[in-house]
Amino acid sequence: MNEPFLRHTGRVAALPRADVDTDQIIPKQFLKRVERSGFGPALFHDWRFRPDGNLNLDFELNRPAAQGASILLTGANFGCGSSREHAVWALREYGFRAIVAPSFADIFFANCCQNGVVPARLLEQEVAELFRRHAAAGGDYRLTVDLEQQRVSDGLGFSTAFALEPYRREMLLRGLDEIGRTLLVADRIEAYERGREAL
Amino acid sequence: MMPRTLFEKVWDAHVVHQFAEGPALLYVDLQLVHEVTSPQAFEGLRQAGRRVRRPDLTVATVDHNVPTGDRASPIADPVAARQLDALAGNAREFGIELFDLRSPQQGIVHVIGPELGLTQPGMVIVCGDSHTATHGAFGALALGIGTSEVEHVLATQCLVWSKPRTMEARVTGRLARGVTAKDLILALIGRIGTAGAAGHVIEYAGDAIRALSMEARMTVCNMSIEAGARAGMIAPDETTFAYLAGRPRAPRGAAWARAVERWRQLRTDSGATYDRRVELDAAAVAPHVTWGTTPGMVAAVTDRVPDPADCASEAERQAVARALEYMGLAPGTPLAGLPIDRVFLGSCTNARIEDLRAAAGAVRGRRVAAGVRAMVVPGSQQVKAQAEREGLDRVFREAGFEWRNAGCSMCLGMNADVLQSGERCASTSNRNFEGRQGRGGRTHLMSPPMAAAAAVAGRLVDVRDWELATL
Incomplete structure (x- = not known):
């Protein structure tokens, strides 16, 4: 059961690059935990920290204006590569509730929806506009992701719609447990299995 | 009936329920x-008081974090051991069959599934690993899923999935000598990009695909995810049936005959359409090598490292510049001749017996170059045993390769097999991400014979110029 997501307003961290893979989001040396928690401190580990363990102050998430960010603004094909759900657990634990990008990798997108993190797909030029506004504001920039209305807006003139399948939207809005939902049609599964065994 | 693609046939046969709001509930025949x-999926079941619905359709193995050295000593990493x-x-x-470190059948999950005959045409197969697409080589619909979905499948034996679009990748013509299935799929990814097939299931077709062995087909399907596709498929044919016949978990006797009859229907009907199509001429494909930090940053070994200044867009220029900085490469550097420090022959992409034979063919009678550390990590303990029966281990050992036990190993570096910062590696694996x-390691993806030849030469070479022993 996740916390229901209706709308969220928060500070934006910008990571203006495409093809950010899940190996960067949570490097493999942190995948040995058997819990769903404890991944936040390792988010973007090899980018956030220098080899000597100190913060890499050049990395976007380490900039003062990005502290306390809860919305990640990034490039196309975000979350490509490994299926590791640990990537979403790390983002969520770090504080991100929504990710705004032109596109997401398929498995990562599904993993977000399972964990109450809204993946909002906008047009490439809309994301470019948001990067411009973020930069113009010196990084002091907030967005509202409204899942009920399916809109992303900044209260300063930018407002646009995003698409999300009704099934996923409802899961996120209500914080539903997908297994419980599937078990509502357990009779269908049983019927399918009877047909399958008869094969 | 409307003509259907291979994908549509398998999809239709597995729909348990269609949600009004979009996705379908698909039955899963096998979860690996x-x-x-x-671990988090099983913990979720425990917390909710749920059971595994079909332990008989669930098989487990250990591969990602296992040490590939001596199996007699205890595991040094306590977190991995836990x-x-x-x-x-x-x-x-939960009553699930497990091939553990003591099992002679242990190995990379995508190697042992086919090897044991668990993987069969027409199945829906899932695993919490993006390279599950490998099993699509048998005409199965096989895809990687997240841990929440793993838990969902354990509890319900079903997966919620919105019907993806379809893409046909038609490959015609003959591969040149020294050019492999790995080069084909790298060339395709280079063509369509790492998100080129996002939202799609790829069907690989054409006479060049028909001519591939099952193991080569697995290499192709394996890297579908590197083109953005959650699954890739190849229609089963006589090659498929010959591979499966007699495997421990394949049907036998009358059941085998019935199964083959059913499997023969698993092909795209004439007149069926795909949402997208892409074509590739196999004869024009050279050995490929990645130069950057995504599998789409790839070129023929005869090419040079690109120049960011030549990029079409600012975003691309930045991405290429960033990749070259990480890789320690200057624009315009020829790929052939690039000195390497390490060689990794392994992974679910390229650690089957044919891969090891092809690599050994480039190594026989030669020595690993001074200063190069090279290792072979067979895909499974069975592949390892087979290679030892054929004497391939001697070829590798005598050349100076390390000969190790099965696992994912340096493909993702979760165990002790990792690159040091700045080391450049010729690798048969599937991802060259930063x-x-x-950390700081520089990966160049390529085929097994290319990686083996690089080990001997101490630099990247065009394997077509090499004399290859047939083993």
Whole structure:
């Protein structure tokens, strides 16, 4: 059961690059935990920290204006590569509730929806506009992701719609447990299995 | 009936329920489980008081974090050991068959599924691993899923999935000598990009695909995810049936005959359409090598490292410049001749017996270059045993390669097999992401004979110029 997501307003961290893979989001040396928690401190580990363990102050998430960010603004094909759900657990634990990008990798997108993190797909030029506004504001920039209305807006003139399948939207809005939902049609599964065994 | 694609046939046969709001509930014939992406799923079941619905359709192995050195000594990494123990405990508690470190059938999950005959045409197969697409080589619909979905499948034997679009990748013509299935798929990814097939299932077709062995087809399907596709498929044919016949978990006797008859229907009907099509001429494909930090940053070994100044867009220029900085490469550097420090022959992409034979062919009678550390990590303990029966281990050892036990190993570097910062590696694996094989490590993806030849030469070479022994 996740916390229901209706709308969220928060500070934006910008990571203006495409093809950010899940190996960067949570490097493999942190995948040995058997819990769903404890991944936040390792988010973007090899980018956030220098080899000597100190913060890499050049990395976007380490900039003062990005502290306390809860919305990640990034490039196309975000979350490509490994299926590791640990990537979403790390983002969520770090504080991100929504990710705004032109596109997401398929498995990562599904993993977000399972964990109450809204993946909002906008047009490439809309994301470019948001990067411009973020930069113009010196990084002091907030967005509202409204899942009920399916809109992303900044209260300063930018407002646009995003698409999300009704099934996923409802899961996120209500914080539903997908297994419980599937078990509502357990009779269908049983019927399918009877047909399958008869094969 | 409307003509249907292979994908549509398998999809239609597995729809348990169609949600009005979009996705379908698909029945899963086989779930493969490994130690890294499953512990939280089992814990979720325990917390909710749920059982595994079909332990008989669930098989587990250990591969991602296992050491590939001596199996007699205890595991040095306590966190990895805890994860292995967790899987053993979960398998016992929920009644799931486990191929553990003591098992002669242990190996990379995508190597042992086909090897044991668990993977069969027309199945829906899932695993908490993005390279599950490998099993699509048999005409199965096989895809990687997240841990929440693993838990969902354990509890319900079903997966919620919105019907993806379809893409046909038609490959015609003959591969040149020294050019492999790995080069084909790298060339395709280079063509369509790492998100080129996002939202799609790829069907690989054409006479060049028909001519491939099952193991080569697995290499192709394996890297579908590197083109963005969650699954890739190849229609089953006589090659498929010959591979499966007699495998331990394949049907036998009358059941085998019935199964083959059913499997023969698993092909795209004439007149069926795909949402997208792409064509590739196999004869024009040279050995490929990645130069950057995504599998789409790839070129023929005869090419040079690109110049960011030549990029079409500012975003691309930045991405290429960033990749070259990480890789320690200057624009315009010829790929052939690039000196390497390490060689990794392994992974679910390229660690089957044919891969090892092809690599050994480039190595026989030669020595690994001074200063190069090279290792062979067979895909499974069975592949390892087979290679030893054929004397391939001697070819590799005498040349100076390390000959190790099965696992994912340096493909993702979760165990002790990692690159040091700045080391350049010729690797038969599937991902060249930053830090994938070790922080600061520089990975060049290529085929097994190319990687083997690089080990001997100490630099990247065009294997077509080499004399290759047939083993």
